[in-house]
Structure formats: C-alpha cells, structure tokens
Amino acid sequence: MKLVEPCCYVKQLNNYFPEDDDVSFLYHSGDVLLQDVTDWMLRRSCQYPGLNVTLAVPCLTPDFAQLLGNKKKEKAYSAGHNTDYPLIRSLSLVTRSIDGLDDYMLASFDHIAITRNLSLQAVTMAVGENRASRHLTLTGGLVQTVTPGIHLMVLTKTLDKYNLIQPMLDSHLRLHKIK
16 A cells, blocks of 8 residues: 655655556545645646646635646746746636635636536646656545545556546536636
C-alpha cells in the first residue's frame, strides 16, 4: 500500500509515481489536500507552452480557488525556447456550485460549467495533443479540507487514461458552460 503523508508528500509522490508503468494507487488519511497534489502535478507536467488544466469537483474552496489563480499568473522558464511562458495556458472548472466564490476568484478560470450531473472528482493536465507523455489524470478521494478516513487517489500518466476522462469533462464544459 502506498500511503502519502502531508509531511513529505512531494518526496513520496516523486518516489511512487514512476514506480508503476502508468497508474499509481495512492492512499492518504484525509490530510493530503488536493491543493498540494495539484501543485505537485503542475510542476511535474509543466512544459512549454503551458498546461491545459481541467478541474472537476462538487465544490471549490476559496483557498483552492486562490491557489489556482496564483498558479495561473505564474510563469515557467523554457531553456529550449529561452523564454518564460505561462505555467497554465487554460484553466477550466466543472462543478455543482460556485456559491461562496467571489468574482475575483472566478476570473482565473477560462471556462466554467455548472452541472448537477457531476459524478466524479478529477484533475486533468495536458501539454497539447502531440506530447503523449505529458498527460496526467488524478481521480478518487480528492479532499480540499482535512477529512479523516482512508482515501484512495488514482494518478495516471498516459494519453489513453487521459482520453477516458477528458471527453466527459469536455462534454460538461460544452453543455453546461456559464463562462
């Protein structure tokens, strides 16, 4: 069992993630927050010209919205292109409600969809269609506040697994788009 702890999640994720060919099953005790894992994923998959990020959660906490807004403004350096580029090129949100979030926090998102039919929690990241090795998908027990109990997160890194989840999220974004 791969248990991730909040004290050293970066080291543990770095160790656990390349261990399997394309899927890592990670457990936590409700104290490894989605904010932390998302930040690690952004750094792990970042590549010129920036990431397309889609987030599907029933609700979004103001703390997590603030983190995403800050990451959207952040730049990364590409030695190959000798330039800075946005860490996140496109940021999309699929959720059940945006209650409790002010306009400033919502402005960070390029696309927002509100649907009552959201049946999963997921974070997907991709660097364009032509880079098959840079597609990350996180699903499962994603918590934004400490929630005691055993939670399972599934982290995948292949285009095939990404293509299982992303079309469903894209469908929500097309059908239920408010922004």
